[in-house]
Amino acid sequence: MTTRPYYAEKGLSAAFYDTVTAVDTRLEGDLDIYARLAPAGGRILELGAGTGRLTFALAERGFSVVGVDIAPAMLAQAAAKHAELPSAIAARVELKRGDMTVLDLKKTFDLVICAYFTLAHVPRGMAWKNTFATASRHLKSGGLAAFHLPLIDIMRLPGPAESSQPVLDQPTATGGRILLFVRERGFREDVGRMDQVIEYVELDARGQALRQSLERQTFYITDPVPLAAPAGLTPDREPIPLGDVGEVHVFLKA
Template identity: 35%
Template sequence: MTMSTNHGSGPGAITPDGCSVEFYSLLPAMGEPSIVHNAVPEGASVLELGCGTGRILRPLAELGHPVVGVDESPAMLARIPGLPTVAARIEGLDLGRVFDAVLLASTMINTDPGQRREFLKTCRRHLGTDGVLIVQQTNPSWFETVEPSERTHDGIRLVLREVHRDGVRVDVVADYHVGDQIWTHAFSRHPITEDELAADLASARLRFDRWLVGNELTWFTARPE
């Protein structure tokens, strides 16, 4: 099966990339705010690209960071009252200012290579000279090991109903169960080799800095060249 676009279904508003606003509003933070907070100076300003319903953005604000969130879905941003947000696509975004840190979480970097490079250009555009980019990627080992499965976390049952490989790309259909509500999300993830990451960072005038979570190849920082 080949998926041309991400898509989703279920109760409430669905974003252009298939995410459920209702479902994402139920998701708790899962350690991400601490990872980001520990990677930046105290009180550093943070721009989060693709912030959704503020699952990471709100805790960062509570930790003392001036924050701005960007998402293409006004319905997502409506769930973050009281914090500055901008409804816009990431590609081509230019807010006319720079930040101490830019956050690209939720494994959005694992989109197709062309979009990934546009994302990184936007990240660089909003980084100060001494700024830091914080990125969450899908662990490279996932692409080899992921299979249909089921698990429950914080009352949310995640069912990976379908997993298809098309070359290096992995297409997934996932069902999310919360009580008697079910949302479905079909999405694709693209792996990133070490050489591809270095080249894509360089094309955006960035350089790899360090991994943030022990030996896990998931969270890393990059800095302006």
């Protein structure tokens, strides 16, 4: 079976993104964190908006939000949700396809967010520096940028002792189930990179496999402060703990 990149067009990670994140208790409270960083009714840019989990929730709280993602499979789901929103909320949302390392919307915002380890998906170094530059380019003076990053100690952990046991087993909307298995996992200290291969298996209501997908997920980690500094971003406060596996790093544009 071919191993695809995570969130690839024909993979299952994008198809079942909402199912997985809905039961991920490690994300509990992230919406409140980001909402508190922006002024009431302010403008927010979300880098790596995915299927719109935060984009639409922030719009429901009265913010105007532009959600950007590079994966067509994720944006297609976001667009379908957008079409079902009440008109008043939908009017506060704009969805765009784009690469956060080179994005230039020619607009500024009160807050830029990069949630759920999105920055960690790209190699540390120039890709991180370019993403910080993107955030700075889109911020008003005095605006904040928030990046959710994994803890290095969590990235160093080995995979499950039994790779044959699913790490997630959830019902699907069609009456079947989606299973997740961690087939491989490793961490390279010298480059701060964690690689894992996750197998998604979709079962029908009778327990028969409908679809399977092997997908490689990679996270990178390093100290973000030196890479944010050239973009004029300085730490605004201590990182905010989130779900025991990550922290939200908040930067100020002077």
